[in-house]
Amino acid sequence: MATQLETLMNRHHGEFTALQGMDGSSLLVLPRGGRLLGLVPRGSDAPLPFWTPAQAASPDHWNVGGDRTWISPELEYFMDSEGQYSVPGSLDPGNWSLESLSTEEIRLGMDGVLHHRTSAMPIQFQIKKRFSPVPNPLLHNGSTASLADPAVSYAGCETTTELSLEPLGNADYRATAEGNGYCNLWSILQLPSDGEALIPTFGGAQPLTMFADSQPETLEISPSGARIPCGGSAKFKLSFDAIASTGRFGYIRRLSEDVSTLIIRQFAVHPAGIYPDYPPDRPSYRGSCVQVFNDGGQFGNFAELEYHAPALPIWKPGQTSDRSELFYFSGPPSSIERIAEHMLGMPVMERE
Numbered sequence: 018m019a020t021q022l023e024t025l026m027n028r029h030h031g032e033f034t035a036l037q038g039m040d041g042s043s044l045l046v047l048p049r050g051g052r053l054l055g056l057v058p059r060g061s062d063a064p065l066p067f068w069t070p071a072q073a074a075s076p077d078h079w080n081v082g083g084d085r086t087w088i089s090p091e092l093e094y095f096m097d098s099e100g101q102y103s104v105p106g107s108l109d110p111g112n113w114s115l116e117s118l119s120t121e122e123i124r125l126g127m128d129g130v131l132h133h134r135t136s137a138m139p140i141q142f143q144i145k146k147r148f149s150p151v152p153n154p155l156l157h158n159g160s161t162a163s164l165a166d167p168a169v170s171y172a173g174c175e176t177t178t179e180l181s182l183e184p185l186g187n188a189d190y191r192a193t194a195e196g197n198g199y200c201n202l203w204s205i206l207q208l209p210s211d212g213e214a215l216i217p218t219f220g221g222a223q224p225l226t227m228f229a230d231s232q233p234e235t236l237e238i239s240p241s242g243a244r245i246p247c248g249g250s251a252k253f254k255l256s257f258d259a260i261a262s263t264g265r266f267g268y269i270r271r272l273s274e275d276v277s278t279l280i281i282r283q284f285a286v287h288p289a290g291i292y293p294d295y296p297p298d299r300p301s302y303r304g305s306c307v308q309v310f311n312d313g314g315q316f317g318n319f320a321e322l323e324y325h326a327p328a329l330p331i332w333k334p335g336q337t338s339d340r341s342e343l344f345y346f347s348g349p350p351s352s353i354e355r356i357a358e359h360m361l362g363m364p365v366m367e368r369e
Contacts (some may be wrong), residue, residue: 038150169348252313290327
């Protein structure tokens with residue numbers, strides 16, 4: 018852990034803000050881009066869970082890895098009228114700043130302007146984020162006390178995100194946007210692409226393909242969820258709607274015979290909410306809640322586990338908030354598999 022952590026901190030020239038939990042674990046936040054970049058268990062050599070690119074230290078490179086917040090729908094705010102894709106600089110890296118640091122939390126804030134492609138309406142937005150450590154959930158619940166293996170290390174983080182918006186367009190823009198112009202918080206967790214996404218679902222739902230060069234060859238759908246292997250040369254993005262989503266997903270990696278890692282995200286799902294991110298051929302789709310992306314080795318070998326919060330209409334002022342938790346475990350593969358099966362409610366035994 019020390020070597021990986023030192024390398025990461027050297028890339029960003031000491032710009033990190035760190036916060037230690039009561040259990041001795043730490044979380045590392047980089048104000049640039051509003052990123053959570055590290056979860057560090059106490060006294061452990063566990064690898065850092067997130068993917069970070071080699072060019073992360075470059076001031077011209079927006080993607081520094083870790084866990085980030087964007088605004089969706091992607092095709093409305095990242096695609097221009099000529100079909101050219103780019104990450105809006107007002108969103109990432111944006112003008113994030115450290116607002117406060119205490120023994121309990123780290124607060125960041127930023128604001129900017131985005132343009133909704135279909136209506137051409139500009140919106141003023143503000144995002145605020147709060148990060149705080151969370152204790153090991155296995156120790157707080159009687160049903161999981163037996164899973165608290167002392168050989169398993171842990172670190173966790175709670176993230177609260179607030180979004181407010183103000184429409185900047187005139188009455189004509191607002192009339193065009195009304196009924197089909199939305200924006201929502203979009204949380205994106207970047208992970209090394211040598212693991213498996215574990216997506217619990219209600220009813221064994223099939224994912225919607227947002228886009229794909231080819232589908233993952235060994236995708237498994239069961240009544241309890243989907244196992245999606247990441248890595249390889251297939252670039253794809255799969256989506257699960259708000260009816261099927263349980264509000265929890267995970268990512269498991271087998272690093273060696275002795276060590277596996279597991280990261281689990283807990284978040285709120287609102288089945289009647291509007292989730293406006295859509296695939297290119299279905300612009301009226303309103304259900305994309307959970308998404309899994311694999312880069313197919315084309316952008317640095319990473320996977321993304323993503324979830325969306327319900328949307329705000331952009332033709333009037335609005336505010337919304339979202340809260341999620343990340344639980345990170347590292348330890349013996351058999352212990353990690355038991356934790357994953359218990360917390361995700363689906364079988365995760367190693368594939369043959």
